[in-house]
Amino acid sequence: MDTLTATLDGHRARGVHVLHVEMEAPWSVAVQDEATVGVLVMVRGEAWLDRAGHDSVGLRPGDVVITTAGLEYTFAGSPGVPPTIVIGPGEVSRDLVGNDLCVELSHGVRRWGNAPGGEDAFLVGTYELASQVTGRLLDAVPGLVVVRGGDWDRGLIGLLVAELGRDLPGQDVVIDRLVDLVLVTALRRWFAEEPGRAPRWWTAQSDPVVGPVLSAMQADPAAPWTLTTLAREAAVSRATLARRFTDVVGESPMAYLARWRMDVAAQLLRDTDATVEQVSGRVGYASPFAFTAAFKRAHGMPPRTFRRKAG
Numbered sequence: 001m002d003t004l005t006a007t008l009d010g011h012r013a014r015g016v017h018v019l020h021v022e023m024e025a026p027w028s029v030a031v032q033d034e035a036t037v038g039v040l041v042m043v044r045g046e047a048w049l050d051r052a053g054h055d056s057v058g059l060r061p062g063d064v065v066i067t068t069a070g071l072e073y074t075f076a077g078s079p080g081v082p083p084t085i086v087i088g089p090g091e092v093s094r095d096l097v098g099n100d101l102c103v104e105l106s107h108g109v110r111r112w113g114n115a116p117g118g119e120d121a122f123l124v125g126t127y128e129l130a131s132q133v134t135g136r137l138l139d140a141v142p143g144l145v146v147v148r149g150g151d152w153d154r155g156l157i158g159l160l161v162a163e164l165g166r167d168l169p170g171q172d173v174v175i176d177r178l179v180d181l182v183l184v185t186a187l188r189r190w191f192a193e194e195p196g197r198a199p200r201w202w203t204a205q206s207d208p209v210v211g212p213v214l215s216a217m218q219a220d221p222a223a224p225w226t227l228t229t230l231a232r233e234a235a236v237s238r239a240t241l242a243r244r245f246t247d248v249v250g251e252s253p254m255a256y257l258a259r260w261r262m263d264v265a266a267q268l269l270r271d272t273d274a275t276v277e278q279v280s281g282r283v284g285y286a287s288p289f290a291f292t293a294a295f296k297r298a299h300g301m302p303p304r305t306f307r308r309k310a311g
Helices: 003-012 134-140 156-164 171-193 200-204 210-219 227-234 238-249 253-271 276-282 288-299 303-310
Strands: 016-023 028-031 037-044 047-050 057-059 064-068 073-076 085-088 092-094 120-127 144-147
Touching (some): 016 156, 016 171, 037 156, 037 171, 057 144, 144 171, 156 171, 200 238, 210 238, 227 238, 253 276, 253 288, 253 303, 276 288, 276 303, 288 303
Antiparallel strands (some): 016 120, 037 064, 037 120, 047 057, 047 073, 085 092
């Protein structure tokens, strides 16, 4: 399990809101949902995204927008159209005086908008709450990322649209995975186009020495890893691994492992009912006391206090 997959799995424990939106002009929506990560995919027609202090961004079918850190923006069928709908936290929709529009604008399972079959259509997915692991993603991505449509998304968006229209057992899991796939694929495309913006943990995964070591640690944080056993994963000497890992990732293998374990532990405490003893074992600590001390150093509070505050 890599860093980005762990991030998405952490979000999934709290659910991902996904809607197929269909609109007829004139329309404009003020998005103030405070979502940690948002994914917007144009399906047909065109739309314009406006945010304070920036030029309007025009979007066409296949374009993907990723927002982070609760970015507020206006999404409209034409530039400059004033909003008549406000989307707040929890994906609650209201008019400008506060009247609830959730029922009025709902048109069946995961469908929403002012006109079913309208000329403009897009998909919206929101990941509402942050986990500790998510910080690595948010630190790497600015408030707004636009990835233009192309061969990279061929078939994927159509599949997501089709699945959103179904109401079958396990459908939420299928849709969550597809939204994740859109997000990962779009980010991979963006990092390829903006290599200078790619975080070290992203580029390190393709390094022939560091990549296998990262994969091993991320897949099994409970294993009793040492520099020697990690070097075996890369088929290099301890000295070579230590030097290469630090050059590529920016910290030593054991420092990365310790931080990864504490990130995963925080996510488990926040998103599961596992006891502190169970969490300690799942991140490689034989003693809950040693785990508690390490967790307090990393997060400034004991595990139980962290869980209570996170809840």
